[in-house]
Each structure stands twice: as C-alpha cells, then as structure tokens.
Amino acid sequence: MLLGLTPAAPDSDAPAATQGETLIEFPDNRLLIELCGPADRNLSQIETALGVHILRRGNLLAVVGPEVAQAEAASTLASMYARLEQGKPVGTAEIDAALRMGPEPELRPASPAEQLEMFATGPIELRTRKKTVEPRTDAQKAYVRNLFANEMAFGIGPAGTGKTYLAVAVGVTLLIGGHVDRIILSRPAVEAGERLGFLPGDMKEKVDPYMQPLYDALNDFLPGKQLAKLMEEKRIEIAPLAFMRGRTLSNAFVVLDEAQNASTMQMKMFLTRLGEGSRMVITGDRSQIDLPRGTQSGLVDAERILSGIKGISFNYFTSKDVVRHSLVAKVIEAYDAADAEALASGELPRGSYPPRRAPGSSQDGRTGRADG
Structure with missing residues (x-):
C-alpha cells in the first residue's frame, strides 16, 4: 500500500488548509470494492465524518481536504483495508469504531521475532494479499517457526509436503510487512529424466518452464497486477541457479527449490550469496535427484557438512x-517400501531413481546412497 501527499492545482476559492491530496494505492481491486462498500457507502461515511472528499482513480483513492483530516481519513482507509486482508468484515460499525478510536494497533506488521512470539501463544497464520495460510501438520508448524527463527533453513522431504509453498508464503508475508526488500526464487534448470531439446524464445522464455512451480505459488498469494508490478520492479525475481553467481543478496528472502539437483559446487556458490538482512531457504527431495551419473547432490553434501551449525536449521518431512x-x-x-526391499536384497532401487555407487561407498558419509 502506497500513501503520498501530492500538491493540488492552485484554486483561489480553495481553503488555505487544503493544499494537496493524499493518494493511497490498494493492490487488490476485489478488496478495494469491498472497502468502498455498496454505492461507495463506506467512503461517504468517512467523508461526512471528517469533512473530506474521497475520489477513486483506478486502484487509487485520493483524499482531498484539510491536511489533518486527510491524514485521519487515509489512516482509517488503510486500517479497514488491512481488516479485509485478514478476512474480517468492514461495515458501518467497523468504520465508526475506527473513526472513534483510530486504527487497530495490531495491524502494524509484526517483525519476525514478534511473529514467533505470536506463534507461541496463538495459531500459526501467514497472511498474504490473497489468502491466509496455516500449516497443517506438526512438521510444517516446526518448519514455519524455523523460517522465522533462523537466517538459513533447510526443508527436506518428499513431494507435496508444502516445503516450497510455505517458504514462498513466509517470503510474501515478510515482503508485505516491509521486513525484506525483495524475494528471490531460484531452481536448478535440470530436466526431470527427459530431454526437452531446444527451447525457442529469449532467455526468460527458455527458463520459465523450469520455474513454473514458483510462479504457481506466487499467484496463490498475490493479485496478478501486483505480482506483475513487483516483478517489473525487480522486487520479486525468479531465476535459474546459474544466474546467482557473483551476486550478494542483501535484505532479501531467498529460496532455492529442488536443491537436490544442485551440484556440490553450485550449492556452495548459492549458500555464500547470503548478505546482510537476508534469509535463505533451501528445499529439496533426496529421492528425486536428476543429476547425471557421478555428480554429487549438493543438498546431501550440505546436510552432512552444515548440520549442527547455529543459525542453520534442518526440518524433515515424511509421507x-x-x-x-x-x-x-x-x-x-509404496516407492519407499520398494526401495527398502531392493536395498535389503542387495539390488539397486528401481525405476527412474538416480544412479547409486556400489554398496559400501560413502557419498554422504552415512548410508552409501547418493540420495541419502
């Protein structure tokens, strides 16, 4: 939401105290319609109470009137919009209460530390522009807590456990709250067991098919126009892992998805991009390594090397x-059971699992399996 005071055109008949207008941007047009109310009834209530005029310009509301009244009207509108984002109703009674008592104090975005305290005493809720996300299992709750508590967090487990989805939700929550300046989402551009061949188009068009799961998550949390604007302003970036080299990622929320397909050198390169004020999340599934034969998974290697370092958390998910x-x-x-049976009989796991070294070798220092 953007608030700003802009000078009005000179008007000899205008009162001396009315020298400008306050512009407020509301990214979600659906919520803006609810904020205005039927036939702009809610806006009329604020206008009558404060002696201002509120004009709608696309997804902007312009408040015109005495400077003090402008500020109070803008504060009331921002407070009511925040209620709508939380799924709370806005009507005559709520607006009247806001005008009497001022905006609700809890609407100030909580810092990560304050968020953790709230999690300790209440439900874990991630409030984005489009929906409120709640972890559904104990492992997911522990994972979300660690995303707020640690500057580097790993989420390891099978597909469908919410590793990436929850990480992106936390990133959007922190971006909306002003605790980070940007979100950077990355994946290794590795084909999942099939050769796609030459892909037409420019660089973005070539890598977008690999990045689509990240776009899907963002579209769940942000209105389309706002997402497009944030990406145009580079406040949200989606890029292949190879594009991270040489960068220092400061004041950012950074997610590496499908990290099992990063090589050891790529993983080290990515982890050392962490800059001041940033948080980094690495997600992956050790049973879906698509690297060429003989290439060590950077996720498995990082898990072995970094375990036990203060400030780095590891969360594990199961079926x-x-x-x-x-x-x-x-x-x-079923696949896990088939794998266990194959290993027990001295055979290699079946299907499209990644190649393993011979039994007895120690790629990860513990099990002798390339995927952990």
Missing part, C-alpha cells in the same frame, strides 16, 4: 506431511 491428494502419500510410501 504423513503430504497435503496434496491422499493418494500421493500412498504412492510415496
């Missing part, structure tokens, strides 16, 4: 944390 279709959990359990 019990799957929040997609109920069959997904059963599919994962």
Whole structure:
C-alpha cells in the first residue's frame, strides 16, 4: 500500500488548509470494492465524518481536504483495508469504531521475532494479499517457526509436503510487512529424466518452464497486477541457479527449490550469496535427484557438512506431511517400501531413481546412497 501527499492545482476559492491530496494505492481491486462498500457507502461515511472528499482513480483513492483530516481519513482507509486482508468484515460499525478510536494497533506488521512470539501463544497464520495460510501438520508448524527463527533453513522431504509453498508464503508475508526488500526464487534448470531439446524464445522464455512451480505459488498469494508490478520492479525475481553467481543478496528472502539437483559446487556458490538482512531457504527431495551419473547432490553434501551449525536449521518431512491428494502419500510410501526391499536384497532401487555407487561407498558419509 502506497500513501503520498501530492500538491493540488492552485484554486483561489480553495481553503488555505487544503493544499494537496493524499493518494493511497490498494493492490487488490476485489478488496478495494469491498472497502468502498455498496454505492461507495463506506467512503461517504468517512467523508461526512471528517469533512473530506474521497475520489477513486483506478486502484487509487485520493483524499482531498484539510491536511489533518486527510491524514485521519487515509489512516482509517488503510486500517479497514488491512481488516479485509485478514478476512474480517468492514461495515458501518467497523468504520465508526475506527473513526472513534483510530486504527487497530495490531495491524502494524509484526517483525519476525514478534511473529514467533505470536506463534507461541496463538495459531500459526501467514497472511498474504490473497489468502491466509496455516500449516497443517506438526512438521510444517516446526518448519514455519524455523523460517522465522533462523537466517538459513533447510526443508527436506518428499513431494507435496508444502516445503516450497510455505517458504514462498513466509517470503510474501515478510515482503508485505516491509521486513525484506525483495524475494528471490531460484531452481536448478535440470530436466526431470527427459530431454526437452531446444527451447525457442529469449532467455526468460527458455527458463520459465523450469520455474513454473514458483510462479504457481506466487499467484496463490498475490493479485496478478501486483505480482506483475513487483516483478517489473525487480522486487520479486525468479531465476535459474546459474544466474546467482557473483551476486550478494542483501535484505532479501531467498529460496532455492529442488536443491537436490544442485551440484556440490553450485550449492556452495548459492549458500555464500547470503548478505546482510537476508534469509535463505533451501528445499529439496533426496529421492528425486536428476543429476547425471557421478555428480554429487549438493543438498546431501550440505546436510552432512552444515548440520549442527547455529543459525542453520534442518526440518524433515515424511509421507504423513503430504497435503496434496491422499493418494500421493500412498504412492510415496509404496516407492519407499520398494526401495527398502531392493536395498535389503542387495539390488539397486528401481525405476527412474538416480544412479547409486556400489554398496559400501560413502557419498554422504552415512548410508552409501547418493540420495541419502
């Protein structure tokens, strides 16, 4: 939301105290319609109470009137819009209460530390522009807490457990609250077991198919126009892992998705991009490594090397944390059982699993398996 005072055109008949207008931007047009009310009834109530005029210009509201009244009207509108973002109703009674008592104090965005305190005494809720996201399992709750508590966090587990989805939701929450300046989402551009061949178009068009899951998550949390604007302003970036080299990522929320497909050198390069005021999340599934034969997974390597370092957390998910279709959990359990049976009989796991070294080798220092 953007508030600003702009000078009005000179008018000899205008009162001396009315020398400008306050512009407020509301990114979600659906919520703006609710804020205005039927036939702009809510705006009329504020106009009558404060002696101002409120004009609608696209997704902007312009408040014209005495300077003090402008500020109070803008504060009331911002407070009511924040209520709508939280799923709370806005009507005559709510506006009257805001005009009497001022904006609700809890609407100030909480810092990560304050958010953690709120989690300790109440439900864990991530409030984005389009929806409120709540973790559904104990593992997801612990994961979200660690995303706020640590500057570097790993989420490791099978598909469908919400690792990336929750990380992006936390990033959007921190961006909206002004605690980070930008969100940077990245993935290794590795084909999942099939050759796509030459892809036409410019660089963005070539890498977008690999980045689509990240776009899907963002579209769940931000209105389309606002997302497009934030991406145009480079406040949200989606880029292949290879594009991270040489950068220092400061005051940013950075997510590396599908990290099992990063090589050891790529993982080290990415982790050392962390700058002041930033948080970094690395998500991956060790059972879906698509790297060429003989290439060590950077996720497995990082897990072994970084475990136990203060400020770095590791959260693990199982099939019990799957929040997609109920069959997904059963599919994962069936494949895990087949893998365990194959290993017990001295055979290599079947299907399209990544190649392993011979039994007895120690790629990850513990199990001898390339995928952990």
